[in-house]
Amino acid sequence: MSYFHTFDRHEGQLLTVGRQRYFIFRSGSGIEHMIQDKCPHRGGPLSRGRWDPVKLRLECPWHKSSWPEKTLIKMQLPTIKVNSRWTVYLGLVDPGAICHVHDIPVATIESVEHGAPTSL
Numbered sequence: 001m002s003y004f005h006t007f008d009r010h011e012g013q014l015l016t017v018g019r020q021r022y023f024i025f026r027s028g029s030g031i032e033h034m035i036q037d038k039c040p041h042r043g044g045p046l047s048r049g050r051w052d053p054v055k056l057r058l059e060c061p062w063h064k065s066s067w068p069e070k071t072l073i074k075m076q077l078p079t080i081k082v083n084s085r086w087t088v089y090l091g092l093v094d095p096g097a098i099c100h101v102h103d104i105p106v107a108t109i110e111s112v113e114h115g116a117p118t119s120l
């Protein structure tokens, strides 16, 4: 069954639908996108990754692959935004899957420090 979920953006940054997780990713331009919390490599939790605001890349915490913003944006769910009300199209979901919006911080707000390496 196809499923849409509507929520208030201010309720949180992480959406769970059954076993699937999605999170709000803020791109370098400040636009927010709902993307699957699943690294294209082996499914690591991208929401726990580290955002590099200079290179515009998100580093996965599992194997350190670094994904360009363009790749992440291509992973976004179709979303209708009316002020803070978001309606996301989740596609097919398991019957009985429960949707929750979680107000927990995602790690993409962290940034990678840039600077000269310390001398040895």
Ligand code: FES
Pocket (backbone or CB within 6 Å): 039, 040, 041, 042, 043, 044, 060, 061, 062, 063, 064, 065
């Ligand atoms: S699962 Fe993300 S880099 Fe391997």
